[in-house]
Amino acid sequence: MCKDCFLKRIDTFATWQDFESFIQILEAKQEAGQLLLIEKPASIASSHNLTAVDGYYQCSSCNEIWALSSPDNAWRGYFLPLEIAIAHVQRIKITDRMKGIGGLILIAAALLFLLWKMLK
Numbered sequence: 001m002c003k004d005c006f007l008k009r010i011d012t013f014a015t016w017q018d019f020e021s022f023i024q025i026l027e028a029k030q031e032a033g034q035l036l037l038i039e040k041p042a043s044i045a046s047s048h049n050l051t052a053v054d055g056y057y058q059c060s061s062c063n064e065i066w067a068l069s070s071p072d073n074a075w076r077g078y079f080l081p082l083e084i085a086i087a088h089v090q091r092i093k094i095t096d097r098m099k100g101i102g103g104l105i106l107i108a109a110a111l112l113f114l115l116w117k118m119l120k
């Protein structure tokens with residue numbers, strides 16, 4: 001992270017307008033040669049499956065690699081340094097799994113309640 005790429009990370013794009021104005025800045029930085037669109041870095045193992053990445057950008061000043069994920073319906077996207085993006089996506093996956101488990105517990109509780117009602 002440096003002044004030539006971005007000083008702030010974006011965990012989510014709050015609105016589509018936020019995303020569009022961000023893309024304009026990104027494109028301007030690309031045109032100025034400050035950021036280069038690069039191939040998916042070899043350092044990303046298949047275990048670090050970064051889903052929904054639209055592009056990897058490398059800063060010509062600090063060499064930081066950024067991952068861009070565009071918002072899509074409920075998905076809010078992100079623009080993060082690679083290492084943070086990997087951790088960010090893993091955190092989201094864990095949260096989703098927890099929500100799934102929470103839902104199952106709720107269903108099980110409802111079924112137990114019904115059973116208890118029927119046996120009473």
Ligand SMILES: [Zn+2]
Nearest residue numbers: 002005059062
């Ligand atoms: Zn930089």
